[in-house]
Amino acid sequence: MKQFKCAACGQGQVVMLAKPGRRAAFKNIPDLEIPESLELPTCECCGEEWLDDAAAKQLDVALADVYRRELSRKANQALRQLKMAKLRQWDLEPLLGLSSGYLSKVKAGKDVSPTLVVALMLLAGAPNRVEELRRTLRCSSVDAPFDNAMADLGRAHVELPKTEASSFGYMAEFAQYDERRPVVRLRLVGPNQTEMPSSAYCMPTEVAA
Numbered sequence: 001m002k003q004f005k006c007a008a009c010g011q012g013q014v015v016m017l018a019k020p021g022r023r024a025a026f027k028n029i030p031d032l033e034i035p036e037s038l039e040l041p042t043c044e045c046c047g048e049e050w051l052d053d054a055a056a057k058q059l060d061v062a063l064a065d066v067y068r069r070e071l072s073r074k075a076n077q078a079l080r081q082l083k084m085a086k087l088r089q090w091d092l093e094p095l096l097g098l099s100s101g102y103l104s105k106v107k108a109g110k111d112v113s114p115t116l117v118v119a120l121m122l123l124a125g126a127p128n129r130v131e132e133l134r135r136t137l138r139c140s141s142v143d144a145p146f147d148n149a150m151a152d153l154g155r156a157h158v159e160l161p162k163t164e165a166s167s168f169g170y171m172a173e174f175a176q177y178d179e180r181r182p183v184v185r186l187r188l189v190g191p192n193q194t195e196m197p198s199s200a201y202c203m204p205t206e207v208a209a
């Protein structure tokens with residue numbers, strides 16, 4: 001790049017400069033950090049950046065890479081928060097329309113879509129909305145007593161035997177409860193979204209209202 005005088009301050013020379021602490025908007029992230037090793041045409045005096053086509057293209061490539069890693073980091077952070085709220089990946093995959101094991105790949109560093117990251121972040125911020133999602137995704141209306149039971153009892157945590165958990169996504173629903181203890185009905189959802197008969201497969205090992 002040929003040096004030229006900065007038109008912003010009228011004093012400094014614009015040279016290729018790399019420095020830390022620069023940020024730029026990229027897609028839905030407003031302040032992505034520009035790699036500190038990336039040289040951009042910058043005024044030595046006032047710091048104004050003067051991007052020509054070549055520099056803009058380089059910046060775009062660099063930010064796309066940072067963006068991918070940032071999405072992965074945010075997805076993993078949300079999954080950790082959801083796990084702390086007792087929402088495991090096999091709870092979430094069927095609700096988000098993901099195939100079984102998809103979130104394991106995300107945890108292992110698979111590229112993740114911004115839309116999925118946003119969904120995970122919103123759910124991690126309000127884990128009780130997972131239950132709401134489970135209900136509102138249904139096409140048929142749920143009868144009122146069932147709804148009330150859900151509202152009163154909050155969330156149940158149910159552990160499936162490991163072999164079953166790896167083969168099926170599942171949904172747990174309150175069917176009925178007495179004063180002391182909710183009774184949980186399991187709806188197992190197979191890979192092709194067909195419902196599996198629950199009683200043959202498992203019994204809840206832990207129920208916490």
Ligand SMILES: [Zn+2]
Pocket residue numbers: 006007008009010011012043044045046047048
């Ligand atoms: Zn300047």
